[in-house]
Amino acid sequence: MNSLMRKCFFGILLGYGIMLCGLFYWHLFADLGEHPANPRYYLVFSQPRGSFLDRNGFVLAASEVMEDGTRARKYTIPSLSHVIGYFHSRYGITGLEKTYHSGLMGGQTVWTTIDLGIQRLVEEAFAGYTGAVIVIKPSTGEVLALLSSPYLDGNQLDKKWTTYREDVRSPFLNRVTQGLYPPGSAVKPIVYGTALIEDVARAEQLWVDKGVVQLVDREIANYGALPLGTLTTEEALAQSSNVVFAQLAAALGTRLLSAYDRCGLGRALPFDLPNRGGYLPDQAYSDYGYAQLGIGQGELLVTPLQMGVLVAAIANRGTMMAPYLIRELRGGFRLRQITRPRSLGQVLPERTAVLVRDAMVLAVQNGTAQTANITGVSVAAKTGTAQNPHGQDHAWFIGFAPSIDPQLAIAVVVEQGGVGGTTAAPIGGTILKGALDILNRQER
Amino acid sequence: MKLRYGNWLGIGLWLACAMLWLWQFHDLSCWWQPLVVWAGFGLLAIITKRLGYDHSGLIVVCFLVSIGWLFLYRLSPSWAHDQFQGLLFGYAAYLLGLFGNWGHSEFKYTFGxxxxxxxxxxxxxxxxxxxxxxxxxxxxxxxxxxxxxxxxxxxxxxxxxxxxxxxxxxxxxxxxxxxxxxxxxxxxxxxxxxxxxxxxxxxxxxxxxxxxxxxxxxxxxxxxxxxxxxxxxxxxxxxxxxxxFRSRVSAWLVPWEYVDTAGYQVLQGLFALDAGSLFGKGLGYGMPQVIPEVHTDYVFAIIGEELGLLGTIGILLAYLCLTFWGMQNAASAEDGAAQYVGLGIVLLGTLQVFLVIGGILRILPFTGMTLPFISYGSSSLVAHMWMIGILAGLRGSKNELPYA
Incomplete structure (x- = not known):
């Protein structure tokens, strides 16, 4: 009997073991807090919640008490939906609303680096296009404006949710951090800088551009195969000569890839929003392959965020600053939390960065980026026209202004926008001009 | 066997602290009820010990009943009041079980x-x-x-x-x-x-x-x-x-497909456990109002939400102790029939615990029974006190004891 009872007891012990496993699973590992049928999840939507403010203290998002006593989240400007995200009882919590959820519920206020005026300006300038814009303060890495178009309106999710879901241009995608594009000629400033560092070419060295160059057994041509004649390396950047840059890239070989890697291509950046690293191949198999990478084609893929941080680094004399969106967390029970600007390292030597800047200034004065010219201000910029296997070319514009002591750096990509100089550069110029006006007004 | 004063004192102190904590939600006009619960169990333990039976199971039962009373009081004082009245009958049922010599009684057909x-x-x-x-x-x-x-x-x-x-x-x-x-x-x-x-x-x-x-x-x-x-x-x-029965089975297998109907209770129970996490939200800070029949069927889920994994493990361990105690008593009974009786009673109680907790944890389909000693329900409480009495009476019991 006792041995039988022992068997029985082991059976019962097994039962307790199973119950214990069940307890561990449901208490600790089953993540049901945001299940749509969980009433606890909706509790937060009726409770007070902290606000998002822009860098000057203007409200970007706040909870408002409605007439029926419930609360609703109101967003000042819809184009920030990819940054702040949305907070909705049916559609969930995304973006910074999600990242800082517990702090916000504890009454904290999130001060962002966004400048509401500049964001508005970007929204207006980019209206109607599909693509991405990011405006960065080069000396600190603060993101002043971030736009991915099309975007959602966090105030109208109830009304427009189906429209958003069915939109083939996927308004849910944050193109700044998640969109992958070939950079096209916008990557040439790095090639130029690397060629100078590695002494493959000098700025004033003369080249003869016949419009086409033969590499191994294949040809690389300028845009429209236009011969640009005799020109210096600096002018080759300003005129965006594929012929010259293909030769530079072929001569640099793997050194070009390590320079790209140093500049952060192929790797995700430390940032407040999840972002993709794009793609940087480990090696190319021929001079032609390197030449393709040197003009921003081939397998190379980047995010607009990476290009924005990169051009900000050129503007900041080669020091790359970590981009950030949150200036400060304040209030609630926690201690005040302030973000300090943080360097990601010197990606170009200071002297080289200055030479690259001069070439980019030349591009605006007398090159492909002339449409971004602002009267009275010296702008440094580079355009790009990235071949798109799925349709029309993507138009790129990266730049900063003023070229001496830059206040703003910008990266613009217009999906299927055609030529960078015709589509992206005017948008970039408009934004730079307006944003500089806004900053000057604020200073006064 | 010692009376384990330390354990009894510990339970008493813990109960007093829990009552003080509950002060923030309810008035404490019923403060004497947990005192009577505790003192009653202590008295039973003394009686059991004096008679030469095994009293240590009562400590665990006292703990479980106290937890049950506390949570019923936290849900609604009137439920706790009913439960308290039931417990008074439960004390009597325990003594009946202890003295009835059920392990040796010859009236098997009468029972049937x-x-x-x-x-x-x-x-x-x-x-x-x-x-x-x-x-x-x-x-x-x-x-x-x-x-x-x-x-x-x-x-x-x-x-x-x-x-x-x-x-x-x-x-x-x-x-x-x-x-x-x-x-x-x-x-x-x-x-x-x-x-x-x-x-x-x-x-x-x-x-x-x-x-x-x-x-x-x-x-x-x-x-x-x-x-x-x-x-x-x-x-x-x-x-x-x-x-x-069909709807219970489907609520067990795919509760999320019946979110508003059959699966509602199961899902709400799981949400409560999930919300409890490791330490729980604290006594009185859960959301029992969203769980249907929370005082009878799903009291374990609300304990999970408010006391967390540590609380539910504690309760599971208490039941395990009780099972072990019961089996020891059954094994120590001197004749085979009493051993079978003891084992049958232990199995009956333990399986009910498994069916209830397993049903809430979605390991088994939910059967809608009470959690022994904890759930609201005087009949269940009295019956389980009776079972404990029977088990306690098995150890060292001989045929020549009173009422044989």
Whole structure:
């Protein structure tokens, strides 16, 4: 009997073991807090919640008490939906609303680096296009404006949710951090800088551009195969000569890839929003392959965020600053939390960065980026026209202004926008001009 | 055996702290109730010890009953009040179990007949409260006979199997109906009665206890397969016959497809456990109002939400201690029949714990029974106190003890 009872007891012990496993699973590992049928999840939507403010203290998002006593989240400007995200009882919590959820519920206020005026300006300038814009303060890495178009309106999710879901241009995608594009000629400033560092070419060295160059057994041509004649390396950047840059890239070989890697291509950046690293191949198999990478084609893929941080680094004399969106967390029970600007390292030597800047200034004065010219201000910029296997070319514009002591750096990509100089550069110029006006007004 | 003053003092202190904590939600006009609960159990322990029985199980039961009372008080003081009144009967039932010498009583057919009578009475004169016609009313006094009937049934089963084990072990191709007949006849009659009342939880319990005990008495693979066949057949039959059983099964397998109907309770229970996480939200800070029947069926889920994994593990460990204690007592009983009785009672209680907790954890389909000693329900509390009394009376009990 006792041995039988022992068997029985082991059976019962097994039962307790199973119950214990069940307890561990449901208490600790089953993540049901945001299940749509969980009433606890909706509790937060009726409770007070902290606000998002822009860098000057203007409200970007706040909870408002409605007439029926419930609360609703109101967003000042819809184009920030990819940054702040949305907070909705049916559609969930995304973006910074999600990242800082517990702090916000504890009454904290999130001060962002966004400048509401500049964001508005970007929204207006980019209206109607599909693509991405990011405006960065080069000396600190603060993101002043971030736009991915099309975007959602966090105030109208109830009304427009189906429209958003069915939109083939996927308004849910944050193109700044998640969109992958070939950079096209916008990557040439790095090639130029690397060629100078590695002494493959000098700025004033003369080249003869016949419009086409033969590499191994294949040809690389300028845009429209236009011969640009005799020109210096600096002018080759300003005129965006594929012929010259293909030769530079072929001569640099793997050194070009390590320079790209140093500049952060192929790797995700430390940032407040999840972002993709794009793609940087480990090696190319021929001079032609390197030449393709040197003009921003081939397998190379980047995010607009990476290009924005990169051009900000050129503007900041080669020091790359970590981009950030949150200036400060304040209030609630926690201690005040302030973000300090943080360097990601010197990606170009200071002297080289200055030479690259001069070439980019030349591009605006007398090159492909002339449409971004602002009267009275010296702008440094580079355009790009990235071949798109799925349709029309993507138009790129990266730049900063003023070229001496830059206040703003910008990266613009217009999906299927055609030529960078015709589509992206005017948008970039408009934004730079307006944003500089806004900053000057604020200073006064 | 010592009286374990430290344990009793610990439970008392803990109870006092919990009461002070509850002060923020309710007034403490019922402060004397937990005191009586605690003192009552202490008194029972002293009596049990004086009589030479094993009292240590009472510590665990006191802990469980206190937790149950606290949570009922936290949910609604009136429920705690009902439970307290039930507990007073429970003390009496414990003493009845202790002195009744149930492990040796020769009245096995009386027990069986009493169980059938109780169930028949329920069927004929039952009062419908909250959907199920499961109550018997005598004046203003109401109780659920099935809680007692199944203990009586287990007593009958254990005695029958123990007394006739030589006959039942006679080898033959099929069970010999002369020996097995009365047992199977009574069981099937009871199951039919319960099935008519759509009370399938007790059927499952008694069936399982019967299978285990009879396999302990006489093990054969043929018998085992027969029982498994009967279980599968019963499941199929219930699935075809009872719509509420079908909805319980689907709520178990795919609750999220019946979020607003059958799966609602299961899901809300799981959400509560999930919200509890490791330490819980704190007594009184959960959301019991969203769980239907939280005081009877789902009190464990709200404990999980408010006391967290640590609390639920504590309760599980308490039940484990009780099971272990019961089995020790059963094993120490001096004659085989008493051992079977003890084992049957332990299995009955433990399986109910498994069915309830397993049902809430979605390991088993939910059967809608009470969690012993914790859930709201005086009948259940009294019956379980009785069971504890029976178990306590087994150790060191001899046939010449009083009332033999």
């Amino acid at each position: 007949a009493a169980a059938v009578c109780l169930l028949l009475c329920t069927l004929l004169f039952g009062v419908r409260i909250g959907g199920a016609k499961a109550w018997l009313a005598v004046g203003s006094f109401r109780f659920q006979p099935v809680e007692f009937a199944r203990v009586l049934l287990v007593l009958f089963l254990a005695r029958y199997l123990a007394d006739n084990q030589e006959l039942l072990r006679v080898r033959s191709e099929w069970p010999i109906m002369r020996y097995w007949g009365p047992l199977l006849f009574l069981l099937s009659g009871v199951f039919l009665l319960l099935a008519v009342q759509r009370d399938l939880g007790p059927v499952l319990l008694v069936f399982f206890v019967y299978c285990t005990l009879s396999l302990l008495v006489v093990f054969s693979w043929r018998l085992l397969f027969l029982y498994m066949g009967a279980a599968v057949g019963g499941f199929m039959g219930a699935f075809v016959l009872f719509p509420h």
